[in-house]
Amino acid sequence: DTGVSQDPRHKITKRGQNVTFRCDPISEHNRLYWYRQTLGQGPEFLTYFQNEAQLEKSRLLSDRFSAERPKGSFSTLEIQRTEQGDSAMYLCASSLGRGRQETQYFGPGTRLLVL
Amino acid sequence: AQTVTQSQPEMSVQEAETVTLSCTYDTSESDYYLFWYKQPPSRQMILVIRQEAYKQQNATENRFSVNFQKAAKSFSLKISDSQLGDAAMYFCAYRTMEYGNKLVFGAGTILRVKS
Numbered sequence: 405d406t407g408v409s410q411d412p413r414h415k416i417t418k419r420g421q422n423v424t425f426r427c428d429p430i431s432e433h434n435r436l437y438w439y440r441q442t443l444g445q446g447p448e449f450l451t452y453f454q455n456e457a458q459l460e461k462s463r464l465l466s467d468r469f470s471a472e473r474p475k476g477s478f479s480t481l482e483i484q485r486t487e488q489g490d491s492a493m494y495l496c497a498s499s500l501g502r503g504r505q506e507t508q509y510f511g512p513g514t515r516l517l518v519l
Numbered sequence: 520a521q522t523v524t525q526s527q528p529e530m531s532v533q534e535a536e537t538v539t540l541s542c543t544y545d546t547s548e549s550d551y552y553l554f555w556y557k558q559p560p561s562r563q564m565i566l567v568i569r570q571e572a573y574k575q576q577n578a579t580e581n582r583f584s585v586n587f588q589k590a591a592k593s594f595s596l597k598i599s600d601s602q603l604g605d606a607a608m609y610f611c612a613y614r615t616m617e618y619g620n621k622l623v624f625g626a627g628t629i630l631r632v633k634s
Contacts, residue, residue: 408563435620446523446610446624447564460621495564499620504552504571506620510564 406430408498408511416517417486424482425514429498436479437508438471440464441493450494453479454501486518521546521613525625532601533633539586540596540628542611550616553587553594558627559607567609570594598630606632 409428417423429436434455439447450469452460455476465471468486473479483490493515497508522545532538544553555567570578570587578585582602586595598605608629612622 437621439622444626446612446626447622449621449623452621462621497622501620504616505569506614507566507569508620508622509566510556512563 408496408509410494410496410511410514412514413512414515414517416519418519419488420485422482422484423486423516424480425494425516427479427481427496427498427511429478429496430500430509433498433500433509434476435499435501435506435508436473437497437499438479438481439495439497441495441513442491447495450481483516486516488518491516491518521548521551521615521623523611523613523623523625525609525611525628527628528626529629529631531631531633532598532605534603535600537597537599538601538630540598540609540611540630542594542596542625544592544594544611544613546592546613546615548615548617552614552616553585554612554614554622555583555585555594555596556610556612556624557605557607558610564610568596601632603632603634606630 411426436453438450441447453473468484493513495513496511499508553570558564568580582599608627611625
């Protein structure tokens with residue numbers, strides 16, 4: 405069990421460019437979550453997958469954001485036409501959705517800076 | 520919508536002493552989970568302790584314990600025998616047991632440990 409991994413760890417881009425982040429969950433975890441964390445704040449929920457199905461999306465997830473989880477394994481989060489307000493840490497978490505005692509395990513995050 | 524409030528932006532504790540971090544939340548639900556997560560500087564978030572709302576007994580994990588007051592909607596974390604490695608940002612989080620499994624986080628408390 406190698407834990408949740410995210411790639412890249414850091415990304416600097418210019419306003420208007422597209423960026424894509426990848427998350428590899430803990431193997432056999434069927435649930436995968438994306439959160440966004442701005443400086444000095446707690447993480448905020450963006451979206452959630454159960455296997456390959458995207459079951460919930462936050463209102464924070466504008467039309468410029470899209471997430472996928474093909475085949476229920478890794479997930480990608482794409483931001484199109486980035487804006488300076490998109491600068492944040494993007495966190496991925498995974499869990500084994502089994503019963504009440506579900507625990508989300510977090511990855512190290514991808515820190516995005518939009519210039 | 521549920522909200523989580525951490526009223527202490529920053530706390531300090533002397534090594535080997537005890538510190539309590541505060542958390543309050545607002546919900547109309549009766550069935551939910553509460554969590555404390557620790558985020559060390561530049562490292563990923565890890566689960567410290569969790570509490571099920573239906574359990575009256577306060578959760579304990581080694582040096583970490585909670586004081587869960589359901590009627591007051593309060594969920595404080597007590598760290599005993601503080602160690603230098605406890606220095607981190609601590610987040611209180613809420614998870615509904617209804618549809619959706621997202622975590623709702625507070626803004627966090629920075630804990631500094633003095634040697």
